[in-house]
Amino acid sequence: MIPEIGQFALILALCVAIVQGSLPIYGAAVGNSALMSMAKPAARGQFLLVLIAFCCLGYAFAVKDFSVLYVAATSNSQLPLHYRLAAIWGAHEGSLLLWTFILTVWMFAVTLFSAHLPETMRARILGVMGLVSMGFLLFMLSVSNPFERLIPAAADGRDLNPLLQDPGMVMHPPMLYMGYVGFSVAFAFAIAALLGGNLDAAWARWSRPWTTVAWCFLTVGIALGSGWAYYELGWGGWWFWDPVENASFMPWLAGTALIHSLAVTDKRGGFKVWTVLLAIMAFSLSLLGTFLVRSGVLTSVHAFATDPKRGLFILAFLAVVIGGSLLLYAWRAPRVGLGGGFDLVSRESMLLANNVLLIAALGSVLLGTLYPLFLDALDLGKISVGPPYFDAVFAPLMTPALFLMGIGPLAQWKKANLPELAMRLRWAFGVSLVTALALPFVLGKWTPLLSLGLLLAIWIVTTAAINLRERLAHVDGSSLAGRLAAVPRSYWGMLLAHCGIAVFVVGVTMVKGFETEQDVRMNVGETATIGGYTFRFDGAQDIMGPNYTAARGTFHVSRDGRDATVMYPEKRRYPVQNQIMTEAAIDSGLLRDLYVSLGEPLEDGAWSVRLYYKPFVDWIWGGCLIMALGGVLAVSDRRYRLAWRREEPAVPAATQTAGRKVA
Amino acid sequence: MNRFLLPLSIFVVVVGFLAVGLTLNPREIPSPLVGKSAPDFSLPQLHDQGKVFSSNELTGKVWLLNFWASWCSGCKTEHPVLMQLAQSGEVPIYGMDYKDQREEALAWLRRWGNPYPVTAVDESGRVGINYGVYGVPETYVIDKQGVIRYKQIGPLDDDVVAKKILPLVKELQAK
Numbered sequence: 001m002i003p004e005i006g007q008f009a010l011i012l013a014l015c016v017a018i019v020q021g022s023l024p025i026y027g028a029a030v031g032n033s034a035l036m037s038m039a040k041p042a043a044r045g046q047f048l049l050v051l052i053a054f055c056c057l058g059y060a061f062a063v064k065d066f067s068v069l070y071v072a073a074t075s076n077s078q079l080p081l082h083y084r085l086a087a088i089w090g091a092h093e094g095s096l097l098l099w100t101f102i103l104t105v106w107m108f109a110v111t112l113f114s115a116h117l118p119e120t121m122r123a124r125i126l127g128v129m130g131l132v133s134m135g136f137l138l139f140m141l142s143v144s145n146p147f148e149r150l151i152p153a154a155a156d157g158r159d160l161n162p163l164l165q166d167p168g169m170v171m172h173p174p175m176l177y178m179g180y181v182g183f184s185v186a187f188a189f190a191i192a193a194l195l196g197g198n199l200d201a202a203w204a205r206w207s208r209p210w211t212t213v214a215w216c217f218l219t220v221g222i223a224l225g226s227g228w229a230y231y232e233l234g235w236g237g238w239w240f241w242d243p244v245e246n247a248s249f250m251p252w253l254a255g256t257a258l259i260h261s262l263a264v265t266d267k268r269g270g271f272k273v274w275t276v277l278l279a280i281m282a283f284s285l286s287l288l289g290t291f292l293v294r295s296g297v298l299t300s301v302h303a304f305a306t307d308p309k310r311g312l313f314i315l316a317f318l319a320v321v322i323g324g325s326l327l328l329y330a331w332r333a334p335r336v337g338l339g340g341g342f343d344l345v346s347r348e349s350m351l352l353a354n355n356v357l358l359i360a361a362l363g364s365v366l367l368g369t370l371y372p373l374f375l376d377a378l379d380l381g382k383i384s385v386g387p388p389y390f391d392a393v394f395a396p397l398m399t400p401a402l403f404l405m406g407i408g409p410l411a412q413w414k415k416a417n418l419p420e421l422a423m424r425l426r427w428a429f430g431v432s433l434v435t436a437l438a439l440p441f442v443l444g445k446w447t448p449l450l451s452l453g454l455l456l457a458i459w460i461v462t463t464a465a466i467n468l469r470e471r472l473a474h475v476d477g478s479s480l481a482g483r484l485a486a487v488p489r490s491y492w493g494m495l496l497a498h499c500g501i502a503v504f505v506v507g508v509t510m511v512k513g514f515e516t517e518q519d520v521r522m523n524v525g526e527t528a529t530i531g532g533y534t535f536r537f538d539g540a541q542d543i544m545g546p547n548y549t550a551a552r553g554t555f556h557v558s559r560d561g562r563d564a565t566v567m568y569p570e571k572r573r574y575p576v577q578n579q580i581m582t583e584a585a586i587d588s589g590l591l592r593d594l595y596v597s598l599g600e601p602l603e604d605g606a607w608s609v610r611l612y613y614k615p616f617v618d619w620i621w622g623g624c625l626i627m628a629l630g631g632v633l634a635v636s637d638r639r640y641r642l643a644w645r646r647e648e649p650a651v652p653a654a655t656q657t658a659g660r661k662v663a
Numbered sequence: 664m665n666r667f668l669l670p671l672s673i674f675v676v677v678v679g680f681l682a683v684g685l686t687l688n689p690r691e692i693p694s695p696l697v698g699k700s701a702p703d704f705s706l707p708q709l710h711d712q713g714k715v716f717s718s719n720e721l722t723g724k725v726w727l728l729n730f731w732a733s734w735c736s737g738c739k740t741e742h743p744v745l746m747q748l749a750q751s752g753e754v755p756i757y758g759m760d761y762k763d764q765r766e767e768a769l770a771w772l773r774r775w776g777n778p779y780p781v782t783a784v785d786e787s788g789r790v791g792i793n794y795g796v797y798g799v800p801e802t803y804v805i806d807k808q809g810v811i812r813y814k815q816i817g818p819l820d821d822d823v824v825a826k827k828i829l830p831l832v833k834e835l836q837a838k
Contacts, residue, residue: 315678322674323674327671330667330671370680377680377683
């Protein structure tokens with residue numbers, strides 16, 4: 001019964017989406033406010049219906065209803081409850097439901113925070129989002145129904161892929177999808193602006209917080225995925241340039257470019273056409289990512305359940321949504337005037353360079369991801385494009401971008417003075433250069449890449465410090481604390497996000513430069529030394545988990561004769577799918593990770609063992625989190641809160657103040 | 664050309680490729696040997712060590728060459744398919760026991776059944792190298808002139824046999 005309610009809720013949601021995607025847009029075109037006002041209740045209704053469907057599927061998993069095909073295929077009676085719930089998005093059908101659910105969450109959020117928008121704008125935005133969700137609901141109901149029954153019911157489920165039975169599975173997909181789908185808001189804003197023909201600074205100001213929030217989620221989602229791969233796959237790598245990783249990285253690059261381009265449109269009215277195109281691109285790439293993951297056109301570690309028929313549907317959907325919006329762009333964008341002019345050296349030109357570099361990087365990632373497909377389609381042979389290509393094209397493009405990151409925020413809008421900029425930055429450059437050249441010697445090894453990475457990281461931090469000092473000098477107020485408080489949060493957010501990049505760069509540079517690994521055969525009682533740490537293997541015992549059996553190795557780790565830690569890597573066997581999983585043991589620290597993973601059992605209790613010493617590896621994810629935190633700080637800026645409040649319908653002043661105190 | 668149409672044109676090209684991509688299987692690995700002469704070999708037979716089995720005995724016949732081993736689990740998976748194909752008599756399947764122990768291989772065939780008229784022993788794996796074997800099981804379709812016409816990496820299943828192997832064998836036999 002419950003699954004049927006879920007199914008019915010989805011059908012109703014589709015009906016609502018059809019209404020939401022047509023009438024308000026039509027109403028906005030002809031100026032009928034009755035039709036336009038339908039957008040808000042429709043979006044809220046749709047949110048409620050998809051929420052019901054989502055809960056129904058969750059319930060089916062919670063009560064182990066193996067008469068639902070999807071539940072039987074992705075869970076098992078032995079699977080713990082939190083993984084049964086995470087199994088909602090453990091395969092194709094449920095992932096789509098999560099996608100659609102999150103889309104309606106964003107729609108709901110738009111209805112909550114759009115009181116200050118003109119009625120036509122809001123009707124168009126919600127209408128466009130309704131069209132997108134219509135496509136996904138149709139897709140689910142036609143070829144990927146999560147509520148399909150299995151009659152007679154299975155005695156037990158086939159279980160969730162053991163690779164996915166991990167805390168990462170609980171957090172990574174929802175975060176990633178919040179980011180992916182969040183770009184649909186910026187997309188809907190852009191399409192609404194194109195439809196209405198009013199691409200102005202106000203449009204950019206409204207889009208900015210939405211874009212930044214989506215970007216924060218995507219940043220955290222990617223970081224979680226990378227961290228998960230690091231400890232779960234047992235290879236000790238953190239980024240593999242796998243097609244599906246690239247599929248999440250490309251919207252991130254486009255979104256990063258969009259955030260910067262929106263700043264120019266907001267502050268200076270420039271880059272309008274370009275900003276619109278970026279907004280379309282960021283969401284298009286999210287859709288493309290979904291297509292690549294779900295259609296099976298590319299081989300990938302993530303291609304868990306793929307089906308060409310579904311691929312065809314997504315491709316058609318892709319063609320309609322992206323093709324349609326690019327057509328609209330080609331039709332409407334030429335009429336948008338250019339913004340104010342600017343000099344070759346100015347903040348605009350630096351942000352433009354940042355955009356060009358990010359998009360060039362995006363293009364090269366896209367090319368590398370699709371290149372095997374292109375060659376295969378032209379019958380020119382099968383190849384795979386791996387990390388050497390991506391490393392070779394990505395680093396040279398990012399180096400100037402990171403360098404400009406230090407200068408851009410200090411340059412004036414419209415026209416900056418290059419010699420004067422050089423004067424202001426000379427200390428930052430000198431300090432960065434000397435430290436970057438000297439530090440590797442202190443650490444014991446010098447390579448050009450090591451110095452370059454450190455140079456860029458220190459450069460970003462020192463220029464940020466100069467930036468902050470100059471900013472404080474221009475703020476009124478006697479005490480330092482008062483002046484610090486007067487600096488707007490969006491400015492702090494920018495500095496913090498840029499410093500996050502610096503932290504990330506340090507992590508990457510140090511891991512590349514100083515990581516060491518050893519593949520050894522270890523008998524019981526034998527020791528191996530890596531990175532100054534001595535590992536003693538104390539044998540492996542058999543243990544029982546809730547739905548697996550495992551061999552658990554014990555390693556006593558010491559440094560300079562003193563006990564440091566004890567590590568327990570496991571080799572697990574999941575009997576339902578008869579899969580072997582390597583569960584690495586990791587001892588994390590601010591300055592280094594120790595990483596032990598069990599290979600194969602050898603005779604007499606000996607094992608082949610892989611040991612890694614990874615300096616600064618946690619800075620990679622720490623940097624991403626700092627970036628996201630910067631985004632959150634920027635969104636919490638006063639001016640957005642004021643904008644939302646200012647245009648609210650008139651409320652007596654007294655209640656408004658009271659409300660603020662409570663808030 | 665209108666520069667505002669550029670993004671759309673790029674997108675149209677990408678969609679075209681994606682559409683073609685949907686019809687392709689990225690997991691299919693081509694063998695450079697398909698369309699080339701099968702490497703010759705002369706190896707001792709599994710059941711009678713004194714006798715030699717050599718590939719040029721089969722010139723003029725369409726035949727399958729199946730690399731297998733008693734230690735390989737994929738070979739167990741495809742074994743019923745091979746037995747059925749052998750019983751149908753459509754095409755002879757010759758076995759190549761790859762990097763295996765003679766006793767274990769014989770025991771394996773006694774236990775599960777023997778689909779092969781003759782099995783050769785490639786103990787060192789040298790013939791496997793000549794054929795570019797990635798891993799067992801692998802199956803080659805070889806025509807009357809001794810040219811490799813098809814290569815299956817991994818276990819055969821009913822679908823592949825019905826849709827690829829048998830039509831190809833019939834076409835080659837008719838030539």
